[in-house]
Amino acid sequence: MRDNFNAELKELNSELVEMGKMCVDAIHRDVDALADEKQGDIEEIKKVSENIAKKQQEIEDLCYSLIIKEQPVAGDLRMIHTASNVIIDMQRIGVNAYDVAEIIPYVADSQLKTQVPILMMADAASYMVSKSVESLVNRDSDQARKIIAYDDEVDDLFDEVKASVIEAIRGDKKKDASPGIDIMMIAKYFERMGDHSESIARHVLHLLNQ
């Protein structure tokens, strides 16, 4: 029944998975750029971020066309509505990844980036993004709840970064605060990515009537 519609909903699912992968890719590129100090990567991250925005547009168009053609109701309508919402979160994650990339050159020479758990934050953010999208396409409320709880871990990591940065600034002989501030901004962007993933998970719970 409604074979064509079902196929289009499947396509919507795989598009969402694809966009989630692009977000994870953007975060991984941040991590590589942070670790390798490769300037060239930053342009690449900009491109990935732009492609994520394009993907958002494509998925939004797909949602509109499904609404017009199929006049969805109930679970179908909620799925399409959820998709339109989570792509906004994913697009923001893409923007955040580029925000991070823009700061990386300023901390390239700083020892601080290896002294604080900033890379752990990046890992946590990419984990949250991929798992939240997974919870959506698998309609898995348990996983969505786990992601929402996991956001607290990211917040804890943020506090750890903050404490370490304060300590480092205090201990710095030249009293140079700027690498510390840049690191804090990077941490904040990773923390935001966690928030967007949490938001995706909350949309999933709403979709599933929970």
Next chain:
Amino acid sequence: MIFTEKRQGDFMSSVIETKDLNLWYGKHHALMDINMAVPKNQITALIGPSGCGKSTFLRTLNRMNDQIEGVRIEGEISLRGENIKNLDANVLRSRVGMVFQKANPFPMSIYDNIAYGPRILGVHKKKELDEIVETSLKQAAIWDECKDRLKTSALGMSGGQQQRLCIARALAVKPEVLLLDESTSALDPVSTSKIEDLLLELKKKYTIIMVTHNMQQAARIADRTAFFLLGELIEYDNTEKIFSHPADKRTEDYITGRFG
């Protein structure tokens, strides 16, 4: 069925209430334990697959099933708290009017179509009848289209006009409830939307119960929607709830077109 929690009691008053209503056509059990309270001045839509008992339910509300051979009805239907069994059938049908799927004007003039019911109920003064004809046609939003040809045959009207004429005819006897059985299914989109606008206007004064196969129509104009399946009332709730978060899987399957 999934009962409508506290909402059921939220309404100031329900006009029609059924209590454990059951109906059999011979051995065929066509309505099973229907408990439903229809709120005043609202549009209630009845939806469900063909043969689920929508028309049967509608007809029991003004006792039009009584004449059918072999019909057995159990349970109670009350109109403003009064058991409809105790009402004279003609009085009941003037208080609870019916408009059918196919417009069925009588083969007489537009004027006589509208005056038919009031005349049966004893209105004979020309001035009074003139007034009833005018108000009824105005309420049915068709006065302007036919005021200059009241004496011509109603059969010369378009399908959409005939349907509004039938609504005017039902209104002429000053009913409290209007029952409509797929009354727009034979009409084009423009005539359909005229009738939908009309119903939204009429609900200010009347209580409307309509059967429709058009989900969009139920979503557009009904305040409450009832989903029937195989003679059972599966779910009955606010229309937005039914079309966004239906509580029963069978409702969801039906309205999303994944039924069966």
